[in-house]
Amino acid sequence: MARDSFIRMHVYSVSSTEHVVLIVVHHLVFDGASTPVFLKDLFTIYESLVKITVTLSRVKR
Known part of the structure; x- marks a missing residue:
């Protein structure tokens, strides 16, 4: 340990447009109460990155 x-x-990477994220966390540092907080933060960051990517792709055109 x-x-x-x-x-x-x-x-x-499942395909060029589809991906799967695997997260493995030791039970000593992550409990059930932490799961919703972690997932909310993870999805917030993901959505922000998607918006930036879409914005940058529009600027490049």
């Missing part, structure tokens, strides 16, 4: 990460995340 001293050498392992407490949180690991990997993004798998």
Whole structure:
């Protein structure tokens, strides 16, 4: 346990437009009450990145 990460995340590409995120968290650092907070923050960041990407792609045209 001293050498392992407490949180690991990997993004798998299913296709050029579809991806799957795998998140593995050790139970000592993450509990059930943390799940909604973590997911809300994760989705907020994702939505912000999507908006930036869409905006940048429109600017490049």
